[in-house]
Amino acid sequence: MDFDSVNYIENPLSAADLKRILEQAGLKPHEILRTKEDAYGEHVAGKGLTQEELLTVMANHPELIQRPIVVRGNKAVLARDLTKLADLRI
Secondary structure, eight states, X not given: XXXXXXXXXXXXXXXXHHHHXXXXXXXXXXXXXXXXXXXXXXXXXXXXXXXXXXXXXXXXXXXGBOSOEEEETTEEEETTSGGGGGGGTO
């Protein structure tokens, strides 16, 4: 299967793009956070951020985003468990 790979550490997603992808996956920002990253302690932990604020932090610090996120058409999945790819008919 042909695919495009996007390294969102080198080419960060905007908060709007991240929001759209999460909506396609049916996920909330906190569900894809990497809580062991230093940036989590600095920018997220104990801050009581709104979802919009969290999206902005994640866009500015993409190391906070779990990966891989796979998008096909208008659906997306967090594919840490490869069986999730079946949801995209892959």
